[in-house]
Amino acid sequence: MTRITNVSLRRILDSRGNPTVEADVLTESGGFGRAAAPSGASTGEYEAIELPAEESIAKARERAVPRLEGLFAGDQRSVDAALRAADGTDDFSAIGANSAVAISMATAKAGADVLGAPLYQHLGGAFRGDNFPVPLGNVVGGGEHAKEATHIQEFLAAPVGAPSVSEAVFANAAVHAAVADVLDERGVPAAKGDEGAWAPPISDAEAFEVVAEAVETVEAEVGFEIRFGLDMAAAELYDDEGDAYVYGEETKSTDEQIEYVAGLVEEYDLAYVEDPLDENDYEAFAELTERVGDRTLICGDDLFVTNVDRLREGIDVGAGNSILIKPNQIGTLSDAFDAVELATRNGMESVISHRSGETEDTTIAHLAVATDAAYIKTGTVGGERTAKLNELIRIADDAV
Numbered sequence: 573m574t575r576i577t578n579v580s581l582r583r584i585l586d587s588r589g590n591p592t593v594e595a596d597v598l599t600e601s602g603g604f605g606r607a608a609a610p611s612g613a614s615t616g617e618y619e620a621i622e623l624p625a626e627e628s629i630a631k632a633r634e635r636a637v638p639r640l641e642g643l644f645a646g647d648q649r650s651v652d653a654a655l656r657a658a659d660g661t662d663d664f665s666a667i668g669a670n671s672a673v674a675i676s677m678a679t680a681k682a683g684a685d686v687l688g689a690p691l692y693q694h695l696g697g698a699f700r701g702d703n704f705p706v707p708l709g710n711v712v713g714g715g716e717h718a719k720e721a722t723h724i725q726e727f728l729a730a731p732v733g734a735p736s737v738s739e740a741v742f743a744n745a746a747v748h749a750a751v752a753d754v755l756d757e758r759g760v761p762a763a764k765g766d767e768g769a770w771a772p773p774i775s776d777a778e779a780f781e782v783v784a785e786a787v788e789t790v791e792a793e794v795g796f797e798i799r800f801g802l803d804m805a806a807a808e809l810y811d812d813e814g815d816a817y818v819y820g821e822e823t824k825s826t827d828e829q830i831e832y833v834a835g836l837v838e839e840y841d842l843a844y845v846e847d848p849l850d851e852n853d854y855e856a857f858a859e860l861t862e863r864v865g866d867r868t869l870i871c872g873d874d875l876f877v878t879n880v881d882r883l884r885e886g887i888d889v890g891a892g893n894s895i896l897i898k899p900n901q902i903g904t905l906s907d908a909f910d911a912v913e914l915a916t917r918n919g920m921e922s923v924i925s926h927r928s929g930e931t932e933d934t935t936i937a938h939l940a941v942a943t944d945a946a947y948i949k950t951g952t953v954g955g956e957r958t959a960k961l962n963e964l965i966r967i968a969d970d971a972v
């Protein structure tokens with residue numbers, strides 16, 4: 573039988589050294605799944621609520637666990653519906669989206685284990701596993717992920733011409749190494765930010781030069797096209813009261829921000845721009861999408877927060893042409909799947925994403941393959957990032 577017999581929750585460390593929630597799900601037939609919640613630093617205003625790990629675990633033990641025992645582990649929708657019912661709020665503020673997502677993902681793994689199938693096949697069906705997402709690799713970063721570094725949160729290598737996912741993953745690692753060389757030549761010291769990207773104390777303008785040079789060098793070495801992209805995390809730059817985007821001493825009005833980003837897309841042939849505008853400004857997103865959406869992806873992260881209602885609003889006005897998918901932003905895998913499906917039906921690309929605080933959990937690698945996502949954003953180096961990248965390589969090699 574595949575019925576859930578036991579759900580246990582514990583506090584473990586995430587990559588920042590903060591406590592997070594890990595869930596184990598056991599079934600009657602011995603099926604087992606384990607998953608852990610990640611955690612954001614540049615979180616969107618409309619995300620599901622993460623509670624302190626201890627509190628989330630206590631509330632979930634009391635309210636959710638008793639409802640889950642006896643459900644079929646393979647029936648993901650029922651389990652996720654039970655989590656929502658146990659919580660009783662729209663944003664998981666009663667049990668915490670951290671416990672909810674850990675249980676949701678652990679259940680999916682237990683369901684796959686019972687079937688004897690890889691997780692991506694349990695989630696996506698028998699015909700998945702041939703297409704792989706392009707990994708977006710964070711190579712230079714700042715913002716909320718590293719103080720005294722760039723204002724733009726992430727500069728992302730995008731090996732769009734890689735013949736295989738393995739070559740793409742190694743290309744991003746090579747760009748990361750090439751960035752270190754370019755910084756070294758310029759005499760710029762650089763520590764690493766939360767996601768393992770270099771966090772140099774340089775201007776955004778210099779970071780563009782550094783990343784462009786590193787990408788060009790690696791492109792010549794590997795012989796396939798590598799472009800790059802950005803996560804501007806502009807909600808973090810936007811000052812509501814001043815109605816302006818703040819870059820240190822400089823500010824930009826919304827019109828100037830649109831002009832600036834459109835110019836960057838043109839100048840650097842950017843493949844991808846995430847959150848170029850504030851999370852409440854659908855209109856500005858729509859204007860930018862209208863201007864450059866035919867040649868780059870304009871992706872909503874804090875704008876959509878993996879939420880179908882917010883995505884629907886965006887679709888109605890033409891805000892963005894892609895969505896970032898972070899299961900913990902919404903709380904369950906079912907909700908994350910619904911967001912991908914709504915995006916796909918409306919001609920938008922999905923980008924499956926890690927958080928800046930991560931664990932060794934590899935669920936998002938399987939989710940990307942299961943949903944046939946165009947891209948995955950999961951860092952470049954560092955154990956909690958390579959866990960996902962190496963899992964993609966294993967999936968491609970039929971070794972999971």
Ligand SMILES: C=C(OP(=O)(O)O)C(=O)O
Nearest residue numbers: 612613614615926927928
């Ligand atoms: C991964 C990101 O950062 P965080 O997890 O801090 O929200 C992001 O903004 O896309």
Ligand SMILES: [Mg+2]
Nearest residue numbers: 803846847873
């Ligand atoms: Mg983002």
